[in-house]
Amino acid sequence: MAELSEIRKKILENDIAKRIVIKVKTESLDPQDYRASANRAASEVFPDWQDDSRILFLAIDVWSERTFLVIDINHHDYDFGTAHKAKTVLPVFVLRQHGKRRDWVLIRWPQEDEPLSAQLADLHNVNGFDATPFLENHNSRIVHANPREFPV
Template identity: 80%
Template sequence: MADLSDIRKDILNDIAKRIVIKVKTQSLDSQHYLASANRTISEVLPDWESDPRIRFLVLDVWSERTFIVLDINHHEYDFGTAHKTMTILPVFVLSQHGKRQDWALIRWPKEDESLAAQLADLHNVNGFDAPPFLENHNSRIVHANPREFPV
């Protein structure tokens, strides 16, 4: 297990990547998922909201686990075309392990392509609502105004 400051350096190096922060859903406030996710991100990446290298894209809530998806150093990101462009970035999972709940950053290559496709789809189904997108699978998900309808 690496020190969180070392993990921060690995995350924020110059390479574009996708970080998935995996947390137990019960650790979040179910009435304020996005605010809880912001606090979790702040624990890992202080002052992230004012850092142009960090973009919070998705909060994907499931009964047991929640996934917070961030793009790091993805300077070519274009909200206007993100629903059409499947941008494949290397995916890393950041989660807490062990009794001390130490953070660990693990490369997750099998998700590079599938997460890119999922993000393009979420940009489409959420229409012109800006990220972060909240996908709460514990309730009914309705995307009322997608950009394009599948043919």
């Protein structure tokens, strides 16, 4: 198993665009402030991600057992203003802790390339122009008050 620093180096070693889904146990996050605790989890993997133009934290998807943090790497043609229409397909990798030692592993997850791009476009639409990362808490009622476009 690789150290987190080695995995981070591998993720950032080239300029190829990719999508990283960090999978964490929901119980490890603060239910009173999922956004702040998800930001801390993202910072564990990518220190100073807020100041790194290669790293774009897009979504926090909270479920009862697991939470998924969606982060684009080297997605240089990302346009927040049109992201609700662009279903940019990037290769998806899952980063999670595994085993009793809680070692980090990075796994290619090709079956999610297209579905996750469609989900992200939808999140951009339903969240209007709220700042990323978007927070979707599936343990409570989700209301999107200001979508960019209404479905026809």
